[in-house]
Amino acid sequence: MQPADTPIEEGLKLCIKTDQVPVDKGRYQRLVGRLVYLSHTRSDLTYALSIVIQFMHNPGEQHMNAVTRILKYLKHAPGKGIIFTKNTDYQNxxxxxxxxxxxxxxxxxxxxxxxxxxxxxxxxxxxxxxxxxxxxxxxxxxxxxxxxxxxxxxx
Known part of the structure; x- marks a missing residue:
């Protein structure tokens, strides 16, 4: 699996198509569910997940490809996440x-x-x-x- 630089392709527009190739719904839902749990500490995944989570009820091949790209991104960027620095300027x-x-x-x-x-x-x-x-x-x-x-x- 080749790593990706971003969690989702720029300008990607997903939708439900009548002629879409269906994928295993249970696998899709398990993958997205695990990614949602991970997003609590990885805010860089939030936007991409907000896109793919809309198709939990009827995922197609293009939706699974988007989830796969998120996984490729995670492989490329394992150390990213939310970092809190010590700061006393809480008024800002x-x-x-x-x-x-x-x-x-x-x-x-x-x-x-x-x-x-x-x-x-x-x-x-x-x-x-x-x-x-x-x-x-x-x-x-x-x-x-x-x-x-x-x-x-x-x-």
């Missing part, structure tokens, strides 16, 4: 947000997310597929910023 809170307008191929819904740092250490992160279709990229970005700001204010 930074939040970063992003959104993908109409990025889901099946239902055209947007995905927004954020991550926050306290004193230079990553403490929270979240990615959420919106419940409704955004009318514009500005609306998708605004909703993502609102989530990130709420989290930063809470911290």
């Amino acid at each position: 809170v930074n939040a970063y947000t992003d959104a993908d307008w109409a990025g889901a191929m099946d239902d055209r819904r947007s995905t927004s997310g954020y991550f926050t740092f306290v004193g230079g250490n990553l403490v929270t992160w979240k990615s959420k597929k919106r419940n409704v279709v955004a009318c514009s990229s500005a609306e998708a970005e605004f909703k993502g910023m609102a989530l990130g700001i709420c989290e930063a204010l809470w911290l």
Whole structure:
């Protein structure tokens, strides 16, 4: 198995196709479940897992290929993970947000997310597929910023 530099291909859009080649559903679910457990300490896998987890009910060959790429990435980057440094500057809170307008191929819904740092250490992160279709990229970005700001204010 050749190692990969990133957990998911850039610009990869997965969807459910009627003519997809089916794969072993139980194996797919076990692999993704184990990767979700691992993602608690490996935040670099979070986005890729949020993509492949959407197809747990009906995985196809392209979905299994995406999971295999995550495994290849893990083989290439075994020492990566969350690193906490000693820091006494707890007043410094930074939040970063992003959104993908109409990025889901099946239902055209947007995905927004954020991550926050306290004193230079990553403490929270979240990615959420919106419940409704955004009318514009500005609306998708605004909703993502609102989530990130709420989290930063809470911290």
